[in-house]
Amino acid sequence: MTDRELQALDVLDDVGQKLLFTEARTANTFAAKAVYDHELAMIWELARWSPSAANSQPLRALFVRTREGKERLVRHLDEGNRAKTLSAPAVAVLAYDVDFHEQMPSVFPARGDVLRAAFAHQAETRQNLAAYSSALQTGVFLLAVRAAGLAAGPMAGFDKAGVDEEFFADTSWRSHLVVNIGHPGTDPWFPRLPRVPIEDAVAWA
Numbered sequence: 001m002t003d004r005e006l007q008a009l010d011v012l013d014d015v016g017q018k019l020l021f022t023e024a025r026t027a028n029t030f031a032a033k034a035v036y037d038h039e040l041a042m043i044w045e046l047a048r049w050s051p052s053a054a055n056s057q058p059l060r061a062l063f064v065r066t067r068e069g070k071e072r073l074v075r076h077l078d079e080g081n082r083a084k085t086l087s088a089p090a091v092a093v094l095a096y097d098v099d100f101h102e103q104m105p106s107v108f109p110a111r112g113d114v115l116r117a118a119f120a121h122q123a124e125t126r127q128n129l130a131a132y133s134s135a136l137q138t139g140v141f142l143l144a145v146r147a148a149g150l151a152a153g154p155m156a157g158f159d160k161a162g163v164d165e166e167f168f169a170d171t172s173w174r175s176h177l178v179v180n181i182g183h184p185g186t187d188p189w190f191p192r193l194p195r196v197p198i199e200d201a202v203a204w205a
């Protein structure tokens, strides 16, 4: 392949790297400034390009924006997480769909019927695949929140069975993460915690 034929990909500039990675923080308080539906839609429109196993896309999101909705949600959160969610203008309850295989014909047209039939009788495999791929999609979702100029506060400290009963009864959605979304409020960050250095985390071959 000549240099001329090579497809050069863009490199994210410094501003983008800071926004998405090096200066992005987990917010613990939120300003009383609205988050609009079109911003939440933008987050999803970006996040949905995440890779997933066999393009299965098991991630689902419930956007909770009303006072009533937040009160239904906070009952199931760990005590220390409740005030954060009440102060956030929007909250995403992220879930995975254990029946994602039903959509395989539309998301993987070449082999969708075969994959749907193969997964139909493998509930445990579907559960494992959905949990793993939705976790990857969730990382992309958090970057999408940041790309929309908003701060995210992910929280796993909640009663998942309780949230599922409250919002997803009689559905195939299973909650796995609550993400507070908004503009940072007063004193929003905890002190930055150290990251594992490259020497301890990366091997080379």
Ligand SMILES: Cc1cc2nc3c(=O)[nH]c(=O)nc-3n(C[C@H](O)[C@H](O)[C@H](O)COP(=O)(O)O)c2cc1C
Binding pocket: 024, 025, 026, 027, 081, 153, 154, 155, 156, 157, 158, 177, 189, 190, 192, 193
């Ligand atoms: C899977 C997951 C679960 C988390 N659960 C909670 C939680 O229950 N409550 C909380 O206050 N923060 C929670 N956090 C936030 C982390 O503590 C925070 O992202 C981490 O310390 C890094 O902070 P920083 O982004 O400001 O550097 C969670 C984050 C993730 C990704």
